Amino acid sequence: MKILVTGSAGFIGFHVCRYLLRRGDEVVGIDNLNDYYDVSLKQARLDQLLPEERFSFVRLDIADRDGMARLFSEGGFDRVVHLAAQAGVRYSLENPHAYVDSNLTGFVNVLEGCRQQKIQHLVYASSSSVYGANETTPFAEADNVDHPVSLYAATKKANELMAHTYSHLYGIPTTGLRFFTVYGPWGRPDMSPFLFTSAILAGEPLKIFNHGKHRRDFTYIDDIVEGVVRVLDHVAEGNLEWSGLTPNPSSSRAPWKIYNIGNSKPVELLTYIELIEKAIGKTTSKQLLPLQLGDVEHTYADINALTADIGYRPHVTVEDGIQRFVDWYRTFYGV
Template sequence: MKYLVTGAAGFIGFHVAQKLIDQGEDVVGLDIINDYYDINLKYSRLQHHGIAKEKIETGLLVASSKYANYRFVKLDLAEKEPLLKLFEQEKFDVVIHLAAQAGVRYSLTHPEVYVHSNITGFLNILEACRFHPVKHLVYASSSSVYGANEKMPFSTSDSVDHPISLYAASKKSNELMAHTYSHLFGVPTTGLRFFTVYGPWGRPDMALFLFTEAILKGEPIQVFNYGQMKRDFTYIDDIVEGILKVADRPARPNKDFDPKNPDPGSSKVPFKIYNIGNSSPVLLMDYIHAVEKGLGKEAKMELLPLQPGDVPASHADVEDLVRDTGYKPSTPIDQGVKAFTDWYMDYYNK
């Protein structure tokens, strides 16, 4: 099987590519390597895969010096023609599309970036899968699409028509666009609504990274909603397991789909949406205590109100993912956070 993993220099994409490489699959990684956060971390992830920084800027496929079954290309998904050429050349079996402009708060100040990356970029992925058919397109959606919803746990059968950030709106748009291509062109698409993912090589803009950095410096951490937020924190290894289980199971039409009472998470065409999370929400203060334990150092806290675009709680209903794929997250918070803090201190020589 030949896989395209977009966002391969990103947190989740890096881990997905590594797992596929380890399984002996033929893998092409793709990333634009933008400067939303420290590009040195992105280059370090690629270096870990044997991709030399000095070769990346060519815009050509770069073979790994470490793995015979991995190549990487730097490409902006908003540029349609180079992407179509790549699909024509490589003839991918499965596309795992994880590239996106992330971040709820950043979307409040840089909305145009989300249209460029998450709308135009995703449209071009769909077009490539249309003209160069693949067995399955798996793409990253987000728990942010639940927006103003308060019924817990969040279910894919719930309406998600009330986003509270442009980031969330862009991800909801991706789901609608995918359904259109599944309907019109038979592209099998599965969207994964990620809940809060954490672990080694994580993103510097996320809470775990920020908490760890501040605690080690002896600086106060910003604790929003006065620490009363709950998040469905999910360890990266569990997320990767779920992604690959889904990738191996192309979306199929729901034979029980009722157009008079439509299920938002499935369709009469090869389209499916899953939540992918831990299904066990953790209070933010307990998460912080796990970081303190991992670092052996107490946190100073600045308690703040809920930020615009944030939701006070998230809780994933993953019953259909468990039923269909056997997905079973198993990493306890203390263990997962310790794995991150150990990686952080090693990577930054703390």
């Protein structure tokens, strides 16, 4: 198959591209290589992919309407994995327009490309952040997600609604994946494993929000990627039993589906930090701070639907995953 992967120089996008190439697919990756975080890390990921014979790269912003239209019209793609987005809950408080441009305008451009070129299946990144003010755990796809607590979360919920509209109107199969705290080698520098590892190695105090009472469903990158590709191969279909009288929020008569994808084993943040310190062999002081605006206290994925439909089962323990991340960090940065 010929597959378009947006955000191919990003954390998850890079790993998805590598997996698809290793199994023999032809992959076209796009990324705008913006400076939201260290561009050299994005380039280093990309440098791992460029030598691959079946990989080609286009530097392009998904918010570029004309550029995206040309990409789709000339690309001959069979399926699309859409992972490009403006990420980060806290940054959405500082630069909201970046989220509108990438996560809303950019997503419309992807949907339009899929419509015009009759793409077989669009798999796109949603987020556990959509659960917002929901307090019922584990988070299930049937839960109400109408109360986001950050603009980032609101844009991801909007993506799910926009995808449904295109699935309903044009019959485009779309599947949204609500990612739960993805971590591992080549991860993003703005996420906690990276921040904590960097600070501990430098002997700097850790800033720990919500006084360390967060619990997160940390999910290792390899488990995420296997789930993404299995979903890509499992083309969304309409649910013939769906009823508007008792609507199932995760499916539709249209070929549209929503899944959680996580580890389903939440870990207390302070425990997670202890595991990082153990992997490094060094401790540092902690600065306990209040809950930040836009943050949710707990995430916990109900993955029963994904397990039932595609056999998804995460395999990497948090202890193992942290050790792999720390080993990669030390090697990559030479520390």
